[in-house]
Amino acid sequence: xxTSTSLGNRELAVAKKRALDAAYFRKGIAVAALSSCMYALYxxxxxxxxxxxxxxxxxxxxxxxxxxxxxILPTIASGVNDVLSAVWATFFTAGQGxxxxxxxxxxxxxGVIVIAAAFIGGPIASAAYVIALSQAGTLAVPxxxxxxxxxxxxxxxxxxxxxxxxxxxxxxxxVVAGAMIGSAGLSGQASSGMTLGLGLxxxxxxxxxVEGCVGGRATCMIDPQIAINIRQLVSGVGNLxxxxxxxxxxxxxxxxxxxxxxxxxxxxxxxxxxxxxxxxAAYFSFMSWYxxxxxxxxxxxxxxxxxxxxxxxxxxxxxxxxxLGFDGYALPSVAWxxxxxxxxxxxxxxxxxxxxxxxxxxxxxxx
Amino acid sequence: MLPLNYAMLDYFxxxxxxxxxxxxxxxxxxxxxxxxxxxxxxxxxxxTAHKNGLIDETRFDLDAEGELRVYYRASAEQRKVIGAxxxxxx
Numbered sequence: 001x002x003t004s005t006s007l008g009n010r011e012l013a014v015a016k017k018r019a020l021d022a023a024y025f026r027k028g029i030a031v032a033a034l035s036s037c038m039y040a041l042y043x044x045x046x047x048x049x050x051x052x053x054x055x056x057x058x059x060x061x062x063x064x065x066x067x068x069x070x071x072i073l074p075t076i077a078s079g080v081n082d083v084l085s086a087v088w089a090t091f092f093t094a095g096q097g098x099x100x101x102x103x104x105x106x107x108x109x110x111g112v113i114v115i116a117a118a119f120i121g122g123p124i125a126s127a128a129y130v131i132a133l134s135q136a137g138t139l140a141v142p143x144x145x146x147x148x149x150x151x152x153x154x155x156x157x158x159x160x161x162x163x164x165x166x167x168x169x170x171x172x173x174x175v176v177a178g179a180m181i182g183s184a185g186l187s188g189q190a191s192s193g194m195t196l197g198l199g200l201x202x203x204x205x206x207x208x209x210v211e212g213c214v215g216g217r218a219t220c221m222i223d224p225q226i227a228i229n230i231r232q233l234v235s236g237v238g239n240l241x242x243x244x245x246x247x248x249x250x251x252x253x254x255x256x257x258x259x260x261x262x263x264x265x266x267x268x269x270x271x272x273x274x275x276x277x278x279x280x281a282a283y284f285s286f287m288s289w290y291x292x293x294x295x296x297x298x299x300x301x302x303x304x305x306x307x308x309x310x311x312x313x314x315x316x317x318x319x320x321x322x323x324l325g326f327d328g329y330a331l332p333s334v335a336w337x338x339x340x341x342x343x344x345x346x347x348x349x350x351x352x353x354x355x356x357x358x359x360x361x362x363x364x365x366x367x
Numbered sequence: 368m369l370p371l372n373y374a375m376l377d378y379f380x381x382x383x384x385x386x387x388x389x390x391x392x393x394x395x396x397x398x399x400x401x402x403x404x405x406x407x408x409x410x411x412x413x414x415t416a417h418k419n420g421l422i423d424e425t426r427f428d429l430d431a432e433g434e435l436r437v438y439y440r441a442s443a444e445q446r447k448v449i450g451a452x453x454x455x456x457x
Contacts, residue, residue, distance in 0.1 A: 016435040017427050294415050294418070
């Protein structure tokens, strides 16, 4: 073989391999960013949905600190969102011709892992988060945003994913950014249930840390579309068939009344359209989140997803405040500064120039 | 019949080294009708499996048409992990 031709092929192969790896890396980042934006839309629409129709009547009729307003209604909101999200997910699974694979995956070990992760991050965390939002307002958002740090540590322990001092520093910077937004005391919604709300937000963070780590790993085996279909089905059914009855009975309320609320919420045209939108956004957000965590690694995927500490209040302000005209959702200036700090943290996690140079050298050597 | 992603990983339990084209050629009889049975998507699935430590990247070159081929393999430990996920013993 001509030596010069062989050398040219090798250089071309190296160039194509670099391009493939770079495209994969960029796609992982883009998918993670999409998960953040979609999570922000989910938050905005689920907040908006509870301001219209039967929801407005319920929150006007019941005492803000009463058990119905604190536990039952937010759980119903979460359940309605997840059920509609599962409908969206199943619709797209069928459209992509993957329904048979859905059945096969549910019966497999990775499928069971996704079901377990979904139950922890779905019914438990979602209910905790919605109740936290109702009690602590948007202050719950940055607390719940501690989940990337928890997920990264778990990924290190369970799956030996790298967690260098640089990555740890980046995660700490991201958590500080979330705390900056929280310390600003975003307007409105502060209530007597603040402590309970913040405690439940922390529980949600723990659950999502587990889910992001375990679910992301399982998604390297299960197709993300199928994984998220399982996730939303488990979450929707779990919220409405397990968490709701448990909370209703714990609160001493009649079980039938809770399901009357569910039926009314699903048939109330003025609010259900917002839940249909939030369900669609939740479907895309969680699918992107699982996929990004498997493509980027838990630490980077969850850190980028964690930018919803900024995007969720931002999108809520735009949709609920500016578009729908409700007061009390404006962002303080520190939130914008925190967004920049968050980006610095993500860059610290994602980029190490020394590693990149080293990898290039390795590639040349192995080509 | 295994889900496509499972079948791709299962392939590495029984073969020493392969690129995406080898995997596709082996699975085509059963999975060619699947929407996800496309080279870019399957290449990405292999890269994700590699990223998560289920398979190792061994080498890369160009085929006769100048297309990049990245080769992967599963070590004995990785084969055990894949087998455990798929509920098999190897």
